[in-house]
Amino acid sequence: MRLHALADLAALIQTSPGIDAASAAQAAVRQDSLTKPPGSLGRLEELAIFMAGWRATPRPVIKKAQALIFAGNHGVCAQGVNPYPQDVTQQMVLNFQRGGAAINQLCIASGADLRVVPIMLDTPTADFTTGPAMTSEEMLSAMNIGASAVDGNADVLILGEMGIGNSTVASALVAAFFGGAPPDWVGPGTGSDAAGIARKCAAVSKGLALHGGRPALETLSRFGGREQAAICGSILAARASRIPVILDGFICTAAASTLHVAHTGLLDHCLVGHVSAEPGHRRLLKELGKRPILELDMRLGEGSGAALALGILRAALHCHNGMATFAEAGIS
Template identity: 50%
Template sequence: MPSPSHSPTGLPFDDIRDLLTRMPGPDEAAIAAVRARDAELTKPAGALGRLETIVEWVAAWSANPKPRVDRPLVAIFATSHGVTKQGVSAFPDAVNRQMLDNFAAGGAAVNQLCVANDIGLKVFDLAIDVPTPDISEEDAFDEAACAATIAFGMEAIVGADLLCLGEMGIGNTTIAAAVHHALYGGEAADWVGRGTGVDDAGLARKAEVVARAVARAGGPGLDPLEVLRRVGGREIAATVGAIIAARLQRIPVLLDGYVVTAAAAILHALDPASLDHCIAAHRSAEAAHGRVLEKIGKRPLLDLGMRLGEGSGAALACGIVRNALAVHQGMATFEQAAVSRG
């Protein structure tokens, strides 16, 4: 876990906001080149639907008129949360360390998806044996520690040309629900789901804890970075940093499920354009995930009823991205195939 000494000098949150003003836009020349080739391919215009816009997206944000994905990476940020002492999860905190061991041994679902789809995998242990404070009682971070964790996430994605973001941490759907409730208001129950599988009593307890945490923090209506600092978690802060760094390095991003989307929601609240290089990989079975995707203007690629986390939905969506690129690169043109345009 990064220490406050690694945070930016001066006012860390101001430095983060400044980064958002310096994010590059899409490469219009690369988009034009993709569209020009697409118009020559042996198919009716628009016949491949969203596969065509995926190719444009990769071109736009990688600044490559002949877009490729050769080094995709699933990055999983793993941590633990003090709020679990409130009984908001069906699993104990011991699972956090056990799952890190499972990732290392190659035994998790995402390991298999990465092997099947030829994707790199990195798992980042964000002080998993030291939970953040219980957000129903105190803030998750001070400003320096929050900024340091964002900075850690910014340094975690070296070498990728497509970033698939995931997370792991017992209790983190409670944290994500608190972030969404603080950003969007409504009732706490609007943003709370069963997570790892809590029963009805656990679901009610979870909603009460989220309501108490957001009320204690002073929300809804807080500045987005204050939402992160007061009711967020290390994995969400690191994901914020990874999304920012990917944009600065021209790396397209696939967002996984409900918890990763909490990081995206914070950035969207700061500047909606900060997510233009991101696609929502899937809509999870967590009921509020679809509502958050609507809030941030993202239409998911997949809807398979998944609720695992680990970057599993993003890993599956990576395969779709690669298939879209393979079709665009490999199809013959009308001239090459001697096919009439009709």
């Protein structure tokens, strides 16, 4: 999948597959025949049926799980919105590549193949308080990087991000999409104090005055960043290949919300791994109509909550495929 212009999205929407209702219905019938009271496994049953519908088979399995972490830097950091320098983005990418981060351990534990994709870290996006963060061409390039990173043989895709300053970008995006005042969306991110949060709110206010009221993808290009655009591209590529997606926390979900605003239904193949402790995330999930799998007071980012949720998804499918039916067990 490759986008050459923003207009290509309309054609992609027309050709993107939907859920396979027949496979989902067969999976639901199987769930009701397993050796348990109907509905007694709760959300696990829903997840198994979800996977059946999107993988178009009543007995879905996860042979290959892919985790993609996109990294970018942001010009809005010039407004003092983060307590750490942008060099930390590159340093953390090296830590991912060496296996030293939380996401490395969680991918090992949950059985996911991790790939880290840094995007032009030496060239931050422009400061959205003074102009557009990206041109349309830069945004499309980042989206295509995200799309090309998706392994078409994967059975599920985990998405995450890394980028100093990107919680400010996420707050600006969702404020532009869903309204509300900046304090409704802005949180501490990597640990901003009250003064830092005030600077973040001021930056978001300036950005909204400059860029508000535009279509979804243009809004993404105006606020940035490249890793958010890459997340959108990977979601679209996954949809084209019927690969269910597990989104991570606030920043990842905020990026994905661009597609929801562009066309309701583009996130139907996406689960949300957890609800972040970042205050805007719960509000955003309500706007999207998404129910998180986990709630563990995490706010790390880098795909960590999504990787943990993969373990729950695997458990749901083990029960779905491995349990005996009442007939097989000889239970009348």
